[in-house]
Amino acid sequence: MFLPRLLVLGAMTAYAGLRLRKHLGQGQAALQPDAKTKAIEDVLEEDPVCHRLVPRKQALTLNRPEGIRYFCSESCRRIFLQPEKEQA
């Protein structure tokens, strides 16, 4: 009588352990992209208008054929987009 109960308990513990390990594995996998994203966000980009270094996370972006441009503010982005005649 005692032995079958122990076997059931053992099986349940093994099953719970397996589920817990699976759950922890998923948690780790979910954390990794977060760390990667944070590393990208910490990258500094130079504003082509005022030459200030702006963190990518806060920067305003503009897609150009030569690549993405990063700006510290909307006014810098506007200056960059404006034709040269308007600045003269």
Ligand SMILES: [Zn+2]
């Ligand atoms: Zn700027």
